[in-house]
Amino acid sequence: KITSIDPKAFSNLANLVSLDLSHNQIKSIFQETLKNLTQLTQLYLNSNQISSIDSKAFRNQEDLIELRLSSNKIISIDRETFSNLSNLSELQFSGNQISSIDPKAFSNLTNLTLLDLSQNQIKSIFQDLFKNLTQLTKLYLNNNQISSMDPKAFSGQENLVELWLSHNQISSIDSQTFRNLRKLTNLYLNNNQISSIDSQTFRGLTNLTDLYINDNQINSIDSKAFSDLKNLTLLCLYENQISWIDPTTFSELSNLTMLQLTNNQISLIDQQTFIDLRNLTYLSLDFNQIS
Numbered sequence: 001k002i003t004s005i006d007p008k009a010f011s012n013l014a015n016l017v018s019l020d021l022s023h024n025q026i027k028s029i030f031q032e033t034l035k036n037l038t039q040l041t042q043l044y045l046n047s048n049q050i051s052s053i054d055s056k057a058f059r060n061q062e063d064l065i066e067l068r069l070s071s072n073k074i075i076s077i078d079r080e081t082f083s084n085l086s087n088l089s090e091l092q093f094s095g096n097q098i099s100s101i102d103p104k105a106f107s108n109l110t111n112l113t114l115l116d117l118s119q120n121q122i123k124s125i126f127q128d129l130f131k132n133l134t135q136l137t138k139l140y141l142n143n144n145q146i147s148s149m150d151p152k153a154f155s156g157q158e159n160l161v162e163l164w165l166s167h168n169q170i171s172s173i174d175s176q177t178f179r180n181l182r183k184l185t186n187l188y189l190n191n192n193q194i195s196s197i198d199s200q201t202f203r204g205l206t207n208l209t210d211l212y213i214n215d216n217q218i219n220s221i222d223s224k225a226f227s228d229l230k231n232l233t234l235l236c237l238y239e240n241q242i243s244w245i246d247p248t249t250f251s252e253l254s255n256l257t258m259l260q261l262t263n264n265q266i267s268l269i270d271q272q273t274f275i276d277l278r279n280l281t282y283l284s285l286d287f288n289q290i291s
Contacts (some may be wrong), residue, residue, distance in 0.1 A: 001025045018042040023066065025049050031056040039063060046070040046092065057082035066090045070116065075101040094118040094140065108130050116140040118164065125149040128160055131156050142188060143167040151176035162186040166212065170189035175200035182236050184208055190236065191215040199224035208232055214260065217240040227252045238284065240261035247272035258282040265289055 002024040010016065016037050026048040034040070034240070037114055038060050050072040058064065064085050070092045079102040082088065088109050098120040106112070112133050118140040127150040130136065136157050142164040151174035154160065160181050170192040179185065194216040208229050214236040223246035226232065232253050238260045245271050247270040250256065266288040274280065 003027070005033050010034065011036050013037060014144070015039055020044040021048070023047040027051060029053045029057045030061060030216075031135040034058065035140045037061065042063045046072070048072050050074060053081055058082065059084050060081045061085060062087065064088055068092045069096070070233045071095040071148055076097055076102075076148065077105045078102050079104040079107070085109060087111055092116040093120065096120050098122060101129060105126050106130065109133060111135055112206055115140045117144070118144040121145055123147060125153045127152045127155075130154065133157065140164045141168070148173065148245045149174075149177060154178065155180050157181060158176045159182065160184055162188075164188045165192070167191040171195065173201050175203065178202060179204050181205060182207060184264065188212045192209055193217055195241075195243055196220040197225045198222045199227070201225060203228055206227060206231065210234045212288075213240075219243065219246065221249060222247045226250065229253060229263055230255065233279075236260045238264070240264050242266060243289075244271070245273055251275065253275045254278055254281055261288070262282045263287040267291065 002021065003184060004024065005026065014036055016159060019037065019040060022044045027050060029050060034057060038093055040061050041063055043064060046068040051074060054097060055078055056082065062084055065087060067088060069186050074096040075098060077098060082105065087106050091112060094116045098117065099122065104128060110132055113135055115136060122144040130153065134156050137159055138164060139160060146168040147170065153176065154203060157180065158180055161183055163184060166188040171194060173194065182204060185207055187208060188273065190212040194213065195218060197218060199222040209231055218240040219242060220248055221242065225247065227248045230252055233255055235256060242264040243266060250273065256275055257279050262284045267290060269290065
């Protein structure tokens with residue numbers, strides 16, 4: 001396996017468009033290594049032992065479209081690293097040790113459509129981190145240590161289709177957090193510490209089809225919590241602490257096909273609770289306290 005790369009190893013490969021260095025033991029990326037690879041569009045550095053990246057390492061890769069840095073030992077991302085990668089469409093950082101990201105680290109990635117920051121040690125999402133990522137369609141933040149999110153953290157992501165926030169430490173969601181995500185179809189909030197869902201939490205998510213809020217600590221759901229989710233087809237609420245469901249809670253979910261309520265504390269179901277779910281094909285109520 002490759003452990004180091006001579007700075008001039010690729011100096012004559014000026015026409016190279018794809019470079020795969022994944023699954024090696026590379027520890028660092030320096031500016032000189034990629035200096036002459038100006039035509040590069042794909043660069044795979046995943047599954048190495050990279051802990052540091054020269055802030056100018058990708059300075060000459062203006063045509064780069066896909067960059068994979070998953071499964072390394074990166075702990076931070078500074079503001080200069082991706083400053084010249086305005087054509088980048090896909091950036092993968094999953095499975096590192098990232099706990100610190102400069103607020104302007106992604107500010108020039110205006111064509112980015114996929115950003116994967118899953119399986120890191122991120123604790124909070126601040127307001128301007130994704131500010132300029134207006135073309136983003138998929139954002140993976142699952143399996144981190146996120147406990148706080150600025151209410152405007154996703155305010156610029158109007159094209160976002162998938163948002164993964166599962167397996168974190170989120171206990172509450174501000175009413176503004178998802179307000180601008182009108183194209184969102186898949187939202188993953190499972191395996192957090194959410195205890196209640198109010199009437200504004202999912203307001204405006206009219207294109208949402210799949211909502212995962214299972215494996216939380218939910219004991220209260222406002223009767224209007226899902227009123228805007230008219231295109232919802234899948235709703236996962238299992239493994240919570242729900243004891244009562246207002247009869248009108250699901251009244252607007254006429255397109256729902258799957259509803260999972262397994263492992264809660266439900267003891268009574270009103271005869272009106274499921275009356276509007278005309279397209280429902282799967283309903284799980286096992287492991288509750290229904291008598």
